[in-house]
Amino acid sequence: MGWLLLVIARPLLGGRVRWWVLVDLLPPLVLVLVPFVLLVAGLVVEARRRGGRARERRWVMGLAAIGLIVAVPQSGLNLRALGPHEPPPSDALKVVSWDTLEWHQGNDADRFYRYLKQQKADVYLLQEYMEIGDGEPVPVDDGARLRAAFPGYHFASAGELLTVSRFPIKAQAVVKAPLPKPITSWDDYWNIRALRTDVVVGGSDISLYNVHLPDLFSLEESPFSVDFYRIVADLDRRRTAVLRALHTDIAGNHKPKLVAGEFNVVPGSGELRWLDGLTDAAHSSDSLYPVSFWVGKLQAWRLDWAFSGTGARIHRYRLTDPMGLSSHRAQEFRLSV
Template sequence: MSSSQTAPAAPGRTARRRVLLTRTLIGTALVWLSLLAARPLLGGRVWWWVLIDLLPPLALVVVPLALLTAGAVLLLRPRRGLLREGRWLTGLAAVALIVAVPQSGLNLRALGGQEPPPPGALKIMSWDTLEWAQGNDPGHFHRYLKQHRADVYLLQEYMEIGDGEPVPVDDEDRLRASFPGYHFAMAGELLTMSRFPIEEQTVVRARLPEPETSWDDYWDIRVLRTDIVVDGTEVSFYNVHLPDLFYLGASPFSAEFYRIVADLDHRRTAVLKALRADIENNDNPKVVAGVLNLVPGSGALRWLDGLTDAAHSSDSLYPVSFWVGKPQAWRLDWAFSATGAKAHGYRLTDPEGLSSHRAQEFFLST
């Protein structure tokens, strides 16, 4: 044999490598299944779980699907000593896949088609405007709002950034000119506009630590409830903007980054508790919509148990709202209905370069 030729690996060594690889895949399946089982238990309860939730939700399905494929190959082409491992891998991957689907944001109801909205249904728009029209053409911004022709607008980030801090914005005169006859409710950076009379507006307040900012209302006001009378029925609309998951202004290699993540998680949970309490004491038909900054399958969504996700009425198999212009892999914007209110035809629309969030649109019947 020439010295330039390489001798084939010994059969025993090759078999050991196959066993090692298969057992590594089994270990991966066990770890993944444990992660999936822990999400509903730890999400929203321990602050550091937020960092795990930053994983694109669709990956929760992709990984067990790949492991299931590998297990199926082992079963269909069994090798000596690997049949048992193949069964273990296939079984664990199948269970992980079943657990992952409800957490992944996949909307399997889309396969059944959309139910058309009934006559007289209201059109609702909820949108994170990303610092209002700052940095954009104001004319384009207002045309974008008007073209949706919504009966109720739930808008977040009615604000600007000045010297690195959020500051109030005053665009009321132009809004009233663009939406004649509409009624307005404003608090902090939340703005609700309604074609129907607003009977009452209430800030749903949580017990929060004092913010280190010149505009306290930006941090303290995260839920604006407006009670709107529609054809004799009072409907409560909750305009929501929960705190972000993390802060890009600090390095993830610094202690400050993790301190801020923990603080934001504390604030988010406190607001969700206050929101839940208000919902439970409110018998009106209701809508909760806005930027929840929660991903599908997050344990923190338990605070909204009993409400119906408006995306169930979407024809999109995988509705995502963020990050427009970047890898669109996350749904951070949500809409829910309850107590006789029902959403129809939910969709996420292109913000035309005005925001990194897609706008939520749907029809509502009561």
């Protein structure tokens, strides 16, 4: 009963109750594994007719079955991977969205740029175009190297967001949200979390939203400390403000659109309600359990997302190996209008 209440409450409280981020630390796949194991164990015992209390056992099995049904949409399982996928049209754009994890800081810069160029994308939506200096994020200017690596491409950047497009950029704008003033030497890092660029493809405009939402919590603080929850509250206010502003901008934008980046949102979270009406790119993936982020050797979370809307369609979505350059896989897919 407790587990059933958990999976029912999760989409209702996630993104609305600040301390719920602790629950969202749980790998989403566990949400289906627990009721699945309970259901299978109950079926085995029932089949062997062992022990009494059959009525109570069947009651538990029934609750486990309901919990399993409720949990599947929240688990990150992509059941559409089992079905056929429509091939992309020949003129579909190749798009790569990637959280670079502090650009090439700590890595071989030549190897980093080789990785980017090897993607051969028409559009790159890159997050964390920045470095860490004295424990704080600082801007980086790799403009000359970028122009040399991507001749003929067009660039738009704001804060730590960088969009690189083979197609002309008609307009760019920060999706502004009412945020509290941060205590930092680089305010744009905290204040700019969504960058919209309108590019011209074949005479038509397409809106590209490059997004990087704040973290759910701080790894530097103990969950048993007051500071941990103070930071959680501040990050939650920022995330909600950005998502609300993003939702408003998307609703008022009638152009074909792509929204992609590092959302720090897990499958089934209530925060995904702000993106209702858009189509999840994973629907066109062949992976039964798409995972974009890992800790150590545990690969269990999808924090990076891509969505399309208003006539734009995503094909052949996959999460590619970052070759040790980041803890986030790159999102790679084809986009057609």
